[in-house]
Amino acid sequence: APSMFSVRNCGKTLITRTQGTKIATEELKGRILEVNLADLNNDEDQASKKIRLCVEEVQGRNCLTDFHGMELTRDKICSMIQKFQSLIEAHVDVKTTDGFTVRMFVIAFTKKRPDQVKTACYAQSAQIRKIRKKMTDIMTAEAGKVPLRELVKKLIPESIGKEIEKQTQGIFPLKNTMVRKVKILKKPKFDITKLMELHGDGGDDAGVEMLRPEGEEAGNTLAAEVAAAAAEE
Template sequence: MAKRKQIGRRVEGWKAKNWFKVYSPEVFDKVYLGDTIANEPEKVYGRVMQTTLGEMTQDYSKQNVKMRFKVTEVAGDAAYTDFAGHEVTKDYLRAMIKRRASRIDSIVLATTSDGKKIRVTATCFTINRADASQQHAIRKEITNYILKKAKEQTYYQFVKDMVMGEISRDIFKSIKLIHPTRRVEVIKSKVIEAKTVVAQ
């Protein structure tokens, strides 16, 4: 008998919860990302939804890009998000690595024109092996470009150009003058949120 009462309470608790439809930011056309459930709207804030860029854009050549969005606003049964970061799949990266070639990673902490901080990992895949001086020059070029681009653009302009490949294509044009290059990819990003200072 006690067991039945416990099951009944679970059912009642489930019915008390509400479903919220989650959408991407306006810069990504407020695409429907999925549903999340909670017994009150306040508990939806901060939840992270994950999808692929291919599913969002209906361009399945971009299925290798995983996107993360964090809920920042709730209105009625709709939840709206902000971009939290992205990452290229490990399978895609493994396919890009070739023998007798170099993979050169650059991690850059950039600040956009409106003061948002984002950590960006960009990778250069060369056609043949680059020596130490060439690798140093490539990292410097990538770092300088990303810092300059972020400073010139708003947060959402920068994020869109980054995930849609515009930044990678521009970096490639300058890197190939330093060393024969097969591809440049921004393989990962993470938004760095400002820490809240608690008054003493």
């Protein structure tokens, strides 16, 4: 898994052996893996999100993956839907600074005002339209000015949902505002260097001075002395 997650080795996948022209490593490329965010970050509180990873490169027995999407689990969505409230959804296509085109879906629910006595808290159609406009504007602004890696970091703590709740407070108070789903529509041309940077292996390949064993160094010195003596004779 990419370095934005705590657990790098997230599981195993099966593959048939290389036979003739069908090379096993090539068959693995493009495979989509679905992993729960709780397993990727060792945090049970994040169990309501599923992360999709795409295998981009194979090195030995390790598959290097990249982010391919995110989705809320069905039981989380079902637990938020209740009576006497309005459900508001919006979606938008955004291009990140590193060339990925993503489609983001957001979901929100209305809640009672602090001084409200009535049980129901339904929003009017005009208010829903205004809230939806705010949602698309915030998602475009938040995702359009960062690379995909930073966008994923925003999705995990639901900072986009909190920003939507904050800015729509004047129209109608919202609760449980979450990015419900993220889909990757278009990717830039594959670059192994960027993938290695994403996995934390893209540092400088500076050489390290090797210390020779004492015996080997002594042997080389002796051989040089013998050669010099032979040349003098």
